[in-house]
Amino acid sequence: MKSPKTPSRKGTKTQAGAPSSLAVNLLRVGTVLVLLAVGVQAWKGRGPEPFKPPVAIAPEVWKEGPSPTYLSQKFSFKIDGVSTRRGFSGHGDAPRLDKNILGNAFKVKGKGYEKGIGTAAASEIVFALDRKVSRFSCLAGLDEQAGGTGSVRFIVKADGRKVFESQVMRSDMAPLSIDLSVGGVKELALVLDPDGSQDSDLADWLDLKFRKGR
Numbered sequence: 001m002k003s004p005k006t007p008s009r010k011g012t013k014t015q016a017g018a019p020s021s022l023a024v025n026l027l028r029v030g031t032v033l034v035l036l037a038v039g040v041q042a043w044k045g046r047g048p049e050p051f052k053p054p055v056a057i058a059p060e061v062w063k064e065g066p067s068p069t070y071l072s073q074k075f076s077f078k079i080d081g082v083s084t085r086r087g088f089s090g091h092g093d094a095p096r097l098d099k100n101i102l103g104n105a106f107k108v109k110g111k112g113y114e115k116g117i118g119t120a121a122a123s124e125i126v127f128a129l130d131r132k133v134s135r136f137s138c139l140a141g142l143d144e145q146a147g148g149t150g151s152v153r154f155i156v157k158a159d160g161r162k163v164f165e166s167q168v169m170r171s172d173m174a175p176l177s178i179d180l181s182v183g184g185v186k187e188l189a190l191v192l193d194p195d196g197s198q199d200s201d202l203a204d205w206l207d208l209k210f211r212k213g214r
Contacts, residue, residue: 080210082133085187087125090194090201095119100143106204108141109174113206118143121152121194121201126187132212134183139206140166141175148172150200155191158182168195175206 077084077097089095100106100118107113116138117125140154148171156164156178166176182188194201 079127079208081212082127082129082210085126085128087119087123089119089123090121090192095123095125100145100204101202102145104145106206107144108139108204108206109172110144113139113204116204116206116208117190118202118204119192121150121192121203123192125190125205127190127210129182129185129188129210131184131186133185133188133210134213135180135211136182136188136209137177137179137211138208139175139177140169141173141204141206142169142171143202143204144171146171146200146202148200150202151195152201152203153193153195154178154203154205155193156180157189157191158185159187160189169203171200175204 087095089101093101095101096103096118098106098115101120102118105112105114106116106118119125136156142150142152151168151170153168154164154166154176155162158180163180163182164178169176190205192201192203
């Protein structure tokens with residue numbers, strides 16, 4: 001007696017070696033995931049968009065807080081007949097003539113001074129030499145009102161070129177003596193660079209002298 005034949009199921013039979021529909025779908029999903037991963041890594045590798053500064057403002061304008069401060073109205077004086085052209089101070093006010101940035105008498109390493117410019121990092125004071133000055137000299141140090149925590153570098157630039165840079169200076173250090181040849185220089189910039197934090201970076205440029213002629 002013959003055994004009854006089991007009915008065949010259409011659609012389940014595949015050729016030998018041919019992938020099933022499930023395997024094909026899994027392969028497609030895997031390919032999509034790989035492409036997505038590659039795209040994400042490529043996007044991450046771009047990094048942030050480069051910063052684009054706003055339209056440049058006039059050099060005599062220093063932007064402090066939400067509105068600009070026009071230093072031409074607050075910061076203008078002469079030393080030995082040489083005029084300041086522009087300047088700013090990190091303390092939120094213009095540099096001060098013959099006072100420290102807080103409006104008090106200069107005092108550096110226990111010694112008082114009568115003449116100079118008080119400022120705070122970061123700051124820059126530009127003098128218009130107009131090629132009429134042959135030599136510049138001054139003292140530079142942190143005011144004792146910095147409270148022992150300030151630290152700065154004093155930098156001098158002649159027509160944008162750095163001609164002097166101090167070591168890191170602190171309020172317990174004696175002032176530096178700076179003496180430079182500046183013949184042929186149109187603009188001289190006194191720059192105060194904060195050494196990291198700007199906290200208590202109250203500094204003084206003292207006894208400034210401009211020698212005219214050759």
